[in-house]
Amino acid sequence: MSGSGVTTARRRLIERARGRVPATTARAAALLGAVLSLASTFLAWSYGSAFPGNLTIYGYPGGAQVYVLVLALVAIVLLLLEVSPLRRVLAPGGAGGAVRVLASGVFLVTAFTVLAIGVELGGLINVEWGGWAALLAAAVFVVAGRLLPDDRPAVWSYRLPDWVEFLIIALVLGLALAAFVEALAIPEWEIFLCFLVALGGALTAAWRLGLVSWISEVGTRHRGVTVTAAFLVAAAFPFTQGSDNHWLNVMVNVGIFATTAIGLNIVVGLAGLLDLGYVAFLGVGAYVGALLSGAAASTIGWNPPFAVTVVIGAVITAIVGVLIGTPTLRVRGDYLAIVTLGFGEIFRITVNNLDGSTGPQVTNGPNGIPGIPDLKFLGIDFGQSHTVFGMNLGYFANYFFLELVLMAFVILVFSRMNNSRLGRAWLAIREDEVAAQAAGINTFRLKLLAFALGATLAGMAGTIQAHAISSITPDSYQFLNSAFLVAAVVLGGMGTVTGALLGSVVLLLLPEKFRFFQDNKLLIFGVTLVLVMRFRPEGVIANKRRKAEFHEEEISEELGREARAEGAR
Incomplete structure (x- = not known):
């Protein structure tokens, strides 16, 4: 069976499983997995303190545990948002896709950390019970996340006052600089890799929510302000290094x-x-x-x-x-x-x-x-x-x-x-x-x-x-x-x-x-x-023309779905 055939069969299997599990049950299971993953970061994951981050301390998340905590906390907020009146405003297309991405990030960081503890400290015997509990919680979270209902394409069409959008541009660029400086300051490659996974998961989740597209639209609307702010933020980098x-x-x-x-x-x-x-x-x-x-x-x-x-x-x-x-x-x-x-x-x-x-x-x-x-x-x-x-x-x-x-x-x-x-x-x-x-x-x-x-x-x-x-x-x-x-x-x-x-x-x-x-x-x-x-054959940041060239079939299918939906209405 070809790679595309395997992908299609797996997608159909997941869709059948979603059809059999009620959305409320899937959300409850995902919420349980996220809460357990968050709680596991307060446990000790390793018997040896030589592993980066010193994961032997109870009640004090360190190293990769911090990234698991943040991803799980954001997922909990999104799952609670699904049943709140703010869903139509902050997650118009649903938060299922974003939660699935966050669950995958939690599982990848947790599994890598447990495996790295075993490799670097001389065997999985060095993984304390808290590490196994964290891995089990992450597995529950990622499986439940796959059962969440598909979200619809999210479109944020909010137009805020110009001064508010200027502040948003400055805030986003400031956060980008802070994340960049934080990444450079991490000396251990293990924690740096977990940081990249967590950052990639957070950005992908924001994209699934429609937040990234909206911020990009705001930046395009105020291109001059965005470019000027970007160079000012870049000029601020030397001041972070002293x-x-x-x-x-x-x-x-x-x-x-x-x-x-x-x-x-x-x-x-x-x-x-x-x-x-x-x-x-x-x-x-x-x-x-x-x-x-x-x-x-x-x-x-x-x-x-x-x-x-x-x-x-x-x-x-x-x-x-x-x-x-x-x-x-x-x-x-x-x-x-x-x-x-x-x-x-x-x-x-x-x-x-x-x-x-x-x-x-x-x-x-x-x-x-x-x-x-x-x-x-x-x-x-x-x-x-x-x-x-x-x-x-x-x-x-x-x-x-x-x-x-x-x-x-x-x-x-x-x-x-x-x-x-x-x-x-x-x-x-x-x-x-x-x-x-x-x-x-x-x-x-x-x-x-x-x-x-x-x-x-x-x-x-x-x-x-x-x-x-x-x-x-x-x-x-x-x-x-x-x-x-x-x-x-x-x-x-x-x-x-x-x-x-x-x-x-x-x-x-x-x-x-x-x-x-x-x-x-x-x-x-x-x-x-x-x-x-x-x-991503068109590149990580592709212009519209290149994206259309490489995703012509997907765009045609999406236009067809929109036409059928419009005809049904």
């Missing part, structure tokens, strides 16, 4: 990667050109920044102001993009991917050979350019910590703020291009190049423009990267980095800024948090890629 440079350094690298990914999104997401050598443009910009930095290893004695360096890096990278794109864009599809892959390798080999021995002395070959000095821009020494609003910030905060400014510029360029006649022409080329050419679009010229513009943005990011990492070598720009850039765009959602940002954050932050799996990083990355492409 003088600690570790996560600031990581986030600077994430910002450079994300800025480059947004530039690639013009090439891949808008114009539909699969570029597997895009990291080479980042390398061109980085080498320009390093050679003009005044470093002792630089072979160019000129050290212009950084603003001039950025312009020079952008121009040179654009020229390289045009020179490479002119012959390569004559081909399409898989052939274009292979040619761009070759270009990426040509760049790496070329800078390796410009060492004064096998070629001119320009890049110092495999040794690269070390000792790149910190920026001195607008009278600010980026290598020094500064006190802002009475708080001492680590020196990487300087690069973070600079990268934030560049990212704002890149997002502005991408948004303007996406909403322009040029952007619509790129989309037409992506959908059907032959049809676009028949409609009078000069496809080659527009593809070359997309290639050059994407290269320009990557080159600008590279000039900052040279100073931020203080040393560049050819090995920093291998094919694997291009593959990660493409994966960030595809996983996050092609053609969207938020998708590229999310993909970049996930691909760079998760390996940093899961250093325990460093040797199997590529294996985990591959499994994640397969799962996302199987269950």
Whole structure:
């Protein structure tokens, strides 16, 4: 039996079970499971205190127990809401789907914690009776949750006063920053994984309730306020780290990667050109920044102001993009991917050979350019910590703020291009190049423009990267980095800024948090890629056009159901 057949049979089995169990009984069972799961967090789950969170204390939830408590508490509130007059306002489509998601989250966190206690402490004998009671309660909760009646599509159509919606936008972004900082502050990978499961469950439950769609609608209605608030919240991140440079350094690298990914999104997401050598443009910009930095290893004695360096890096990278794109864009599809892959390798080999021995002395070959000095821009020494609003910030905060400014510029360029006649022409080329050419679009010229513009943005990011990492070598720009850039765009959602940002954050932050799996990083990355492409082929944050392409049958079925319901009325 195929995978779709198994899924259909399981769905029918669940539907028959729901038909035999009254909705009131299912809600009572789910409420019992949620209450028991919440109560189990006040029990000891482990005999050994070495497990992260110290789950040996009665009456004091710790570690993963906190996430079980929160999910169970929210589920209890939703189940009580089902029988209250507020249901029509807060859960117009019903809360069954949200409770099922929360129950799954409770079970996953509980089962993983019990299994991890057994593995890390030397056997399941180290699981105290409270852990088994918690697992049993979670099993009851998840089974009862599957028997809850299906909820209808939830639509929140509330329009609040503008100042209230502004406060909601600020509150949501503030909570996002708090959750992000909390995730970075978790040192143990076990608890961090449970945090991700709990956070994913909470967000999915909010989506099933219609809350996420409504918040997205509010943000779209006040796009300018949302974008401004998002950058203000991002600028507040360094103040949560103080003088600690570790996560600031990581986030600077994430910002450079994300800025480059947004530039690639013009090439891949808008114009539909699969570029597997895009990291080479980042390398061109980085080498320009390093050679003009005044470093002792630089072979160019000129050290212009950084603003001039950025312009020079952008121009040179654009020229390289045009020179490479002119012959390569004559081909399409898989052939274009292979040619761009070759270009990426040509760049790496070329800078390796410009060492004064096998070629001119320009890049110092495999040794690269070390000792790149910190920026001195607008009278600010980026290598020094500064006190802002009475708080001492680590020196990487300087690069973070600079990268934030560049990212704002890149997002502005991408948004303007996406909403322009040029952007619509790129989309037409992506959908059907032959049809676009028949409609009078000069496809080659527009593809070359997309290639050059994407290269320009990557080159600008590279000039900052040279100073931020203080040393560049050819090995920093291998094919694997291009593959990660493409994966960030595809996983996050092609053609969207938020998708590229999310993909970049996930691909760079998760390996940093899961250093325990460093040797199997590529294996985990591959499994994640397969799962996302199987269950969310349009990307995590997809635009409406891509979502419609991948879910055409589901949309048709939904429209058919709505038409039949309208006819019955």
